Amino acid sequence: MELRPFRVLFPYFNGTVEYSSRLKGSDPQWSAWSKKTERSYTNLPAGKYTFEVVARGNNGQKSPLSLFEFTISPPWYNSILAWAVYVLVFVALLYYFYKRQQRKYLLQHTERLKKQRDRYEEEQRRLQYQHQLEIEKSEKEIIRLRNVRLQSEVEHNNAVLASNTMNLLQKRELLNKIKDEILAVQDEVEPEKRTRNMRRIIKIINEQLEINDDWERFSLYFDKSNNDFLKTLKESFPLLTPSDLKLCAYLRLNLSTKAIADLLNLSIRGVESSRYRLRKKLLISNRSIAVRLFGRGRQHKRE
Structure with a gap:
């Protein structure tokens, strides 16, 4: 100055x-x-x-x-009023920077919360996807185990059915052999008493051949392993006789004509005639059901 x-x-x-x-x-x-x-x-x-x-x-x-x-x-910029203005400006700047930092912190905090929420939602989606995969895997495993169990049951029923069929065949063959032996003895023995006894034995054997216990047990296992084949056949073709049902079951097993003849106590020619009559009944009644039950072009072996 x-x-x-x-x-x-x-x-x-x-x-x-x-x-x-x-x-x-x-x-x-x-x-x-x-x-x-x-x-x-x-x-x-x-x-x-x-x-x-x-x-x-x-x-x-x-x-x-x-x-x-x-x-x-003092100069105007160093006066009390100037210093008061300086203080006010300084306080205003402090408040401005405080609010600015506060907004910045809120924005950062909001962004951080949003990222955390996005990560949480992504993790939830990932866990849900894994849970869904585990459920599908569990369901597939249950289905697989169920199929294995069903397959085992089918194999068991087939084994039992095959065993019963073989036992039935062996029993029939044995009884027929005994019958033939007794007939041979009858031709060689002259006394009438022995003849009557032999005839009584033949009668008993013939009666045993007509017993249906083995057939009932056979049909039970057969339907279990063949999706109720005989039951469906009865419902679709109510005019079929028990002998026709037996013939259908043996044909379904693809047994030879000789084996079927032994099981039905018929001759081979009689089996052929029965098959012909059965084919006419099935094709005349409902050809589509017959094809579905026995298949197209199914070949049957004679011996």
């Missing part, structure tokens, strides 16, 4: 006048005596000052001390 120069005049002295001054609060000591009547100060800080000056003449006589007090106000 630059002030107007101090101008001092002392008209009490004649001749040459010298001056010495001091700005109290700024100059550490009095200035040297000089004829200059002006004194300038620049860049004085704000505050209160006292300007002192003394004059002397040629004879060395000094004037009384003259004082001039003045005050330098």
Whole structure:
């Protein structure tokens, strides 16, 4: 800050006048005596000052001390009002940066929560997919085990059916052989008593050949392993006789004509005639059901 120069005049002295001054609060000591009547100060800080000056003449006589007090106000940017504005601006900036950081934190927190939610949903979808795969795998395993069990049951029923069929064939063959042996003995023995006994034995054997216990057990296992073949056949062709049903079962097993003849106690020609009559009944009643039950072009072996 630059002030107007101090101008001092002392008209009490004649001749040459010298001056010495001091700005109290700024100059550490009095200035040297000089004829200059002006004194300038620049860049004085704000505050209160006292300007002192003394004059002397040629004879060395000094004037009384003259004082001039003045005050330098601070610049506008260093005033109380300015500092109040500075404080308000600083507080406003602090509040602005605080709210800005708060919004930034909220945005980051919201983004982090969104990412966590997305990860959680993705994990839930993955777990649900794995659970679905496990369920499907379990269902497939259950179906596989069920099929294995059903296959085992079918194989068991087929084995039992084959065993019963073989036992039945062996029994029939044995009984027929016994019958043939007894007939041979009958031809060789002459007494009538033995003849009657032989005839009674033949009658008993013939009665045994007509017993249906083996057939009932056979038909039970046969239907279990062949999807109720005989039951469906009875419902589709109600006019079939028990002998026809037996012949259908043996044909379904693809037994030879000789084996069927032994099981039905018929001759081979009788079996052929029975097959012909059965074929006419099935094809006349319902050809489509007959084809579904026995298949197309199924060949039957004679021996």
